[in-house]
Amino acid sequence: MQSVIHAGSRLVVKVGSSLVTNDGKGLDLAALARWAAEIADLKRRGKQVVLVSSGAIAEGCQRLGWSSRPKAVHELQAAAAVGQMGLCQAYESAFREFGLQTAQVLLTHEDLSDRTRYLNARSTLTSLLNLNVVPIINENDTVVTDEIRFGDNDTLGALVTNLIEADALVILTDQQGLYTADPRKNPDAEFVHEAVAGTPELEAMAGGAGSSVGTGGMLTKILAAKRAARSGAATVIACGRELNVLSRLADGEAIGTQLLAPTSRMTARKQWLADHLILTGRLVLDSGAALAVRQKRSSLLPIGVLKVEGDFLRGEAVACVDESGVEVARGLVNYSSDEARLIMQKPTRAIEGILGYLVEPELIHRDNMVAL
Numbered sequence: 562m563q564s565v566i567h568a569g570s571r572l573v574v575k576v577g578s579s580l581v582t583n584d585g586k587g588l589d590l591a592a593l594a595r596w597a598a599e600i601a602d603l604k605r606r607g608k609q610v611v612l613v614s615s616g617a618i619a620e621g622c623q624r625l626g627w628s629s630r631p632k633a634v635h636e637l638q639a640a641a642a643v644g645q646m647g648l649c650q651a652y653e654s655a656f657r658e659f660g661l662q663t664a665q666v667l668l669t670h671e672d673l674s675d676r677t678r679y680l681n682a683r684s685t686l687t688s689l690l691n692l693n694v695v696p697i698i699n700e701n702d703t704v705v706t707d708e709i710r711f712g713d714n715d716t717l718g719a720l721v722t723n724l725i726e727a728d729a730l731v732i733l734t735d736q737q738g739l740y741t742a743d744p745r746k747n748p749d750a751e752f753v754h755e756a757v758a759g760t761p762e763l764e765a766m767a768g769g770a771g772s773s774v775g776t777g778g779m780l781t782k783i784l785a786a787k788r789a790a791r792s793g794a795a796t797v798i799a800c801g802r803e804l805n806v807l808s809r810l811a812d813g814e815a816i817g818t819q820l821l822a823p824t825s826r827m828t829a830r831k832q833w834l835a836d837h838l839i840l841t842g843r844l845v846l847d848s849g850a851a852l853a854v855r856q857k858r859s860s861l862l863p864i865g866v867l868k869v870e871g872d873f874l875r876g877e878a879v880a881c882v883d884e885s886g887v888e889v890a891r892g893l894v895n896y897s898s899d900e901a902r903l904i905m906q907k908p909t910r911a912i913e914g915i916l917g918y919l920v921e922p923e924l925i926h927r928d929n930m931v932a933l
């Protein structure tokens with residue numbers, strides 16, 4: 562078995578809070594220096610690397626003298642603002658030792674769900690990579706509220722992987738990789754060397770965060786691998802404390818857990834649609850329509866819609882769910898929620914008579930829809 566990042570020329574490396582802040586005790590400058598040395602080595606070998614780093618909140622709490630993580634959002638946001646300064650400064654110094662410039666990029670959910678901002682973020686990151694700068698990304702914690710947070714940087718790492726069409730996502734954490742159960746709780750758990758990303762079996766193995774500073778645990782890493790696989794990227798989950806972990810992966814050594822992408826790759830536009838974390842509405846489909854959109858990749862016609870939930874405008878992204886509430890597809894609607902309520906369960910030929918106009922015969926055209 563060979564490492565999946567061997568051939569990759571563009572990588573996203575994600576480091577978690579527990580590693581970055583030494584389990585909340587304060588920035589682990591030695592670890593940052595090690596990763597900077599390894600990333601410099603990868604760049605000498607012609608690879609482009611984006612770093613997604615957590616740790617702002619944990620570091621901010623430490624700097625503010627708070628012994629435990631606060632619950633109130635405004636306090637978490639204040640801690641993130643303080644901690645992010647420390648993170649940035651430490652990375653800047655670490656990479657400067659290797660003659661590399663760094664750039665701070667703070668993203669919110671809206672930056673990636675709005676198509677124009679998404680394309681802007683993509684061209685900025687690509688420009689930075691072409692300028693040989695190492696972008697260091699985190700969520701813009703100071704301005705986001707709970708409802709619209711990515712919440713964990715595993716998800717953000719996967720979205721960035723898809724955004725820049727990276728070849729692989731490397732998630733560095735405090736374990737060697739994925740085990741069949743949380744190794745902190747189950748000493749008999751077995752190590753998983755390789756698997757195909759996106760299977761329910763993997764999700765069943767993964768538990769919550771192990772340390773008091775990590776947020777998502779293994780589950781968000783497994784879901785991130787599933788998300789990254791949509792753009793054809795493989796994911797490696799490995800231990801960030803392992804010496805030369807990135808250089809060894811680039812040498813082709815199979816360390817950590819390798820989660821392979823199934824062969825089919827979505828187009829960039831469909832990926833963007835699939836990566837929306839928040840949707841403005843839901844269409845409940847009857848069984849025939851659910852089958853047609855999921856299996857035959859058909860357009861969605863108003864006649865197959867049983868119920869319209871939420872308020873949305875023409876062009877917005879909505880979820881299509883079956884009668885049991887399982888999301889089968891998502892897409893950009895041709896009609897607003899008010900219009901959709903009037904034309905649901907009606908044949909296409911009736912639309913003009915009901916609304917007085919016909920925008921499109923489909924409620925969602927297949928080109929603007931992605932089956933899940």
Ligand SMILES: Nc1ncnc2c1ncn2[C@@H]1O[C@H](COP(=O)(O)OP(=O)(O)O)[C@@H](O)[C@H]1O
Pocket residue numbers: 576577578579580615733734735736738739740741742743744745766767768769770771772774775776777778779780
């Ligand atoms: N099946 C599993 N295999 C490995 N680790 C697991 C598993 N299930 C849960 N975990 C826990 O996930 C933790 C890593 O996630 P987290 O604490 O969020 O770290 P990070 O800050 O690196 O994102 C591990 O320390 C471990 O206790």
Ligand SMILES: N[C@@H](CCC(=O)OP(=O)(O)O)C(=O)O
Pocket residue numbers: 576577578579614615616617618619641699700702712713714715774775776777778
């Ligand atoms: N944006 C947050 C990171 C969220 C978080 O804890 O992520 P992780 O440690 O990767 O599970 C921060 O910098 O504190």
